Amino acid sequence: MNAKTATQHLITLRTITPTTTPDTHLHSPAPTRTHTRATPTLDQHLHAHQNFPHNIRALADLNAWAAEWCAQYGLTHHTDPLIRLAHETPVLEERDPHMWDTLTREITRILAHITHLAGYTPRHLGPCPICKTRNVTQNPTKNGYAAKPVCENCKTTWQTASHWKQSLTALELRALKTWNTPGLYLKCQELTRLHPQLSAPLLAKWKQRDHIIKTEHGYDLASVNARIAREHNKKYDER
Incomplete structure (x- = not known):
């Protein structure tokens, strides 16, 4: 995760995290935080979150988590450690790679947890x-x-x-126009939308001459595409 994405995720968390703890009957109780000292080492930080990220259930929990990381990086903050952390991501990314990897993995896990907890899912x-x-x-x-x-x-x-x-529709149209696997059947109206040069009389003529396949399900798209390709090649050879 790069710094820009990390910042976006942190701002999103600041926005969607509940300000109060959700109903306890829906979720297990949040575990008590334990710290060995005010500025824990990275190992102590991880050990203190054995139930992470489920111990983060409200904005106060999220701010406490952000404050731990600010302390770990030596960042001062007055009121909002999460915003301070978000603003410093470009600098933090260039510092200790191991710490950055741990931080971004925690951000990812918290975001998944909070979006589920708050009813927001991707x-x-x-x-x-x-x-x-x-x-x-x-x-x-x-x-x-x-x-x-x-x-x-x-x-x-x-x-x-x-x-x-x-964009997806354009992709699907390109795929259908080159479809060459028998068994996909389209109605006359669908084929004329896919290939505007076709018409109902032309399709009927091709069917009558056994140039294409038609069943009760419709026209076989692979046979129609193959016939169009032959017509195109024939015109090209006549030039």
Whole structure:
């Protein structure tokens, strides 16, 4: 995780973390914090959170966690250690790599825990038209889902969910236009939308001449695409 992402996650946590502890009948009681001294070493910090991150249930807990990290890094803060930590991430990333790795892993775990605890869970939209993985999500905020969907794999972002959907539709159209596996059947109206050069009479003529396959389910897309490719190659050869 880089500094920019860490800062975004910390600000998100500052926004969505409950100001008071949620109902205890829904969650197990938060364990008591134990510290060996005011500024624990990293090992002591980890040992003090055996039930981490479930011991963080409200904003006071989150601030206490951030204060521990501020102390670990030697950062002073007056009222809001979480904001101080968020502002210092570019500097902290360049310091001790082991500490940074531990900090960012804790941020990730806290974010997953708090979003579940507060009722905000990442919205999984679907596949990424760029890297083809199914990792496009919208992260939660207190006022709803974030405006910009992002692929967790390749980090591509879109301005809105509609922009992502348009990109995905274009990808699906490209895939259908080159589909070559028999067994996928489309209706005449679907084929004419996919291939505007087609028409119902032309499809009927191709079917009559056994150039394409048609069943009760519709036209076999692979056979239609193959026929279109042959027509294209024929016109190219005649030039």
